Amino acid sequence: MSLRHAILALLDVEPGSGYDLNTRFKRSVGFFWHASHQQVYKELHALLEAGLVECEEELQSGKPARKVYELTAEGERALDAWLAEEAAYLKIRDPLLVKVFAGKRLPPAALAAELARHRAQHEKTLATYRELDAMIAGLPPRRRARYVYPQQTLRMGIHYEQAWLAWCAECVRDLGLATIVAGDEA
Amino acid sequence: MSLRHAILALLDVEPGSGYDLNTRFKRSVGFFWHASHQQVYKELHALLEAGLVECEEELQSGKPARKVYELTAEGERALDAWLAEEAAYLKIRDPLLVKVFAGKRLPPAALAAELARHRAQHEKTLATYRELDAMIAGLPPRRRARYVYPQQTLRMGIHYEQAWLAWCAECVRDLGLATIVAGDEA
DNA sequence: AAACGCATGTAAGCAGTTACATGATTAG
């Protein structure tokens, strides 16, 4: 049930509409906690009904009204209460590992191709994380100070992607997939 | 929907009862895909109804009958079909990161304590992974060969835990929490 | 003319969690 709290945390930084939250999600909390737009809207409704956020409609010409949400005092209390709890300790939970676990049933070329695909994705993600990290590092001190905590989550993202990349390389080596070209699959 | 496939993969290695699968889960796939016993039993029923597994009851005196499940030919086909699909690319999704993201609302000592707790858990998990890895490495070649694929998943576990530990240290340093003792929280 | 960005949702369904439930045997 962290989506609720992720939203509270985002609204604590700055009020915004469902649409705003969705875009901001994509470039911050979304790196380590995915949310679909439907889920965000649904959660906002629930939060509104629970009195943790309040909503003001901004009418616009030609577009649907923007519903701007903001934390209430009760919302801040709820966020702090959640923050005071011990966060659960989680494990990886990635379907690729289930596949590798059963890897002996798979043609080596298929496994090699799959690992290459994932490696490419992790490399891409790593690159965007590093860009963002550099961007924050380049900010003037005052503004940079606002991002010290979010930046740490970005750093975990970097460690995480590096771990996957290191593993991919090791895996290709240890399973003897290095000489197999992805296109050999057929 | 990987639990279903994780179970198929485990049954492919060796048939077993729901109870067996639960224990084997804990010391293999469970490292990167958690399952509650209820969920395993439920999934086995679904698998049975779908004809992907078959079940033989072993009556025992004084204990409930062991229901031993085994893959059917159709089950093997389903497993192979799933293995042939591209595995989804997932991100971290860890509540601790949501907490750190909103870290400025938290007393530093509380954050320090939380990070220390997680560090300890990751260290413990890392130690068990390394033990298992060493155990596999110590096996005679014939038996070791059976574990080449599962061992790779264990290796990812090791990389993953190391990433968290490296991050924890960095985080404590960058947020200036090094001098704060966990007990200061009160 | 098509695609993309803005802006909001509903409905159905599934995977997974939490709580509840039973009961014998064995080890400390």
Add this chain to the structure above:
DNA sequence: CTAATCATGTAACTGCTTACATGCGTTT
């Protein structure tokens, strides 16, 4: 006497996904 191990489940609920739905304005 208590706890753990063996062995199986049901029921209620929640969080999340997937598919469906609408409609204007701007860029290509």
